């Protein structure tokens with residue numbers, strides 16, 4: 001099993017290869033090029049590629065398509081998976097509408113909320129369903145992933161319902177630690193990592 | 209100047225120290241403890257702490273409060289800074305309302321949009337202003353940071369306006385690469401890193 005730090009590095013290599021605008025499309029790439037662009041150790045890049053069975057071609061480096069296919073396969077992006085959104089609020093709506101998730105295999109197939117004013121309304125083309133419909137939906141469609149965008153104070157209760165319904169992975173955007181049984185993955189997502197770079201940059205401007 | 213990878217590691221140490229729920233509050237922490245919790249090399253942890261002037265106390269490790277204060281100071285979280293939100297849509301509203309940003313020094317002081325139906329309305333307690341008010345506002349309040357949550361296709365135009373108004377850092381949530389002069393920082397934020405761990409976990413469940 002690959003560790004989280006490795007998975008995140010593979011994701012960053014993948015994003016750099018697929019989302020950067022290169023002057024002309026890259027056919028081959030060396031570990032040195034990737035290392036320099038992403039500020040990682042070239043030895044680390046080669047180890048990570050080796051860990052997923054990618055062999056370089058000596059001085060030429062690695063073939064970009066092969067690297068992308070390899071990473072997509074190992075990370076599981078090439079096998080589409082469905083998720084449900086819990087919380088049809090501002091963040092939940094933005095995420096449900098975000099087109100980019102499809103590149104990583106994710107399709108958000110339903111949105112749930114407990115606010116009567118929202119149930120029955122449309123979010124990202126989906127009709128918002130009541131929380132009463134959650135467990136039957138998860139069971140019927142064998143949903144293994146739920147995305148949590150509920151207020152902090154209700155999140156643990158919602159997680160308990162998700163776990164009892166059979167969800168195996170929770171992408172948690174609520175700013176609270178939730179507890180789950182050992183076979184359930186919780187990925188906490190804090191949209192604040194960027195502030196480390198931004199605040200530091202502003203500090204350097206003010207006081208170089 | 210500290211490199212981005214270092215800034216991000218410092219942020220992760222800081223978050224782990226301040227957001228984890230420990231059985232009893234930590235007074236001291238060793239590089240080994242941090243290394244194990246975050247899956248980094250303990251030598252790396254000590255190097256990073258050394259780089260920001262934190263000295264350990266031998267076997268006892270580092271004093272948690274001192275580490276937190278040190279990281280807050282280096283990253284610039286202890287000096288409040290203001291930002292403007294461009295795009296009062298779903299994501300912009302969610303971010304403008306997010307209470308956690310204050311811990312990192314950020315205050316979102318105004319929200320701008322070009323949709324007449326939104327201008328004059330309330331988002332996170334702020335009145336949405338017209339894009340015509342953007343440049344005068346930025347100049348009057350000496351705003352150095354803008355957060356971009358506009359549709360991809362208009363983002364470069366909006367960035368050009370922000371740069372000409374004097375903004376020095378752009379936190380870009382639009383899924384598009386934008387170009388800026390060398391003295392302006394662009395931090396691209398993709399809320400998709402977590403899918404590397406989630407999709408992999410689901411793959412392992414299906415095919416261990």
Ligand SMILES: NC(=O)c1ccc[n+]([C@@H]2O[C@H](COP(=O)([O-])OP(=O)(O)OC[C@H]3O[C@@H](n4cnc5c(N)ncnc54)[C@H](O)[C@@H]3O)[C@@H](O)[C@H]2O)c1
Nearest residue numbers: 087088089090091113114115150151152173189190191306
């Ligand atoms: N991780 C991040 O970086 C980040 C960024 C912004 C917001 N957030 C967090 O995301 C969450 C949502 O933020 P928002 O601005 O979209 O808030 P919001 O109030 O607009 O949305 C929350 C939604 O959850 C629904 N809800 C409440 N209790 C529920 C329950 N028991 N079952 C189902 N639905 C329920 C509400 O009716 C509402 O529609 C908050 O916890 C917020 O702190 C996190």
Ligand SMILES: NC(=O)c1ccc[n+]([C@@H]2O[C@H](COP(=O)([O-])OP(=O)(O)OC[C@H]3O[C@@H](n4cnc5c(N)ncnc54)[C@H](O)[C@@H]3O)[C@@H](O)[C@H]2O)c1
Nearest residue numbers: 094098295296297298299321322323358359360397398399
């Ligand atoms: N980075 C991520 O992980 C992530 C996640 C979700 C959404 N997004 C992106 O964030 C952006 C916003 O998403 P959303 O769901 O909030 O969309 P939205 O349509 O709800 O909001 C966009 C807002 O921008 C405004 N706008 C359009 N043109 C403008 C202009 N020229 N000047 C000022 N304002 C303008 C619109 O009126 C609208 O209010 C999109 O680009 C989306 O792809 C990114």
